[in-house]
Amino acid sequence: MAVKLHRCSAQWVRFGGHPCWRVEKALIDQGIAYERVPGPALPWQHKQRTRLHELTGAYLYPAIEREDGTVYREQSAEMARTIRAGNL
Secondary structure (H helix, E strand, O other), X not given: OOEEEEEEOOOXXXXXXXXXXXXXXXXXXOOOOEEEEEEOOOHHHHHHOHHHHHHHOOOOOOEEEOOOOOEEOXXXXXXXXXXXXXXX
8 A cells, every 4th residue: 555645736737846746756756655645736725625634734735644544744845855764
């Protein structure tokens, strides 16, 4: 089973500054199997991010749901550093 990456649905956004892509790229680079769980991309759609809010208590992407059901959420740059350090 893979971890679940809860991220915005803007899959076309693939540049270094986008928070969701930054974390997804770190997972790819580290060879970590993951399932993409896309949600509403636009900030004003935050009320539609109910599952994300249930998991993290916030409406901000990205978040990683581990296989054991625990959730990891920080600022994307910190998440990418943690993943690349092998501490996911």
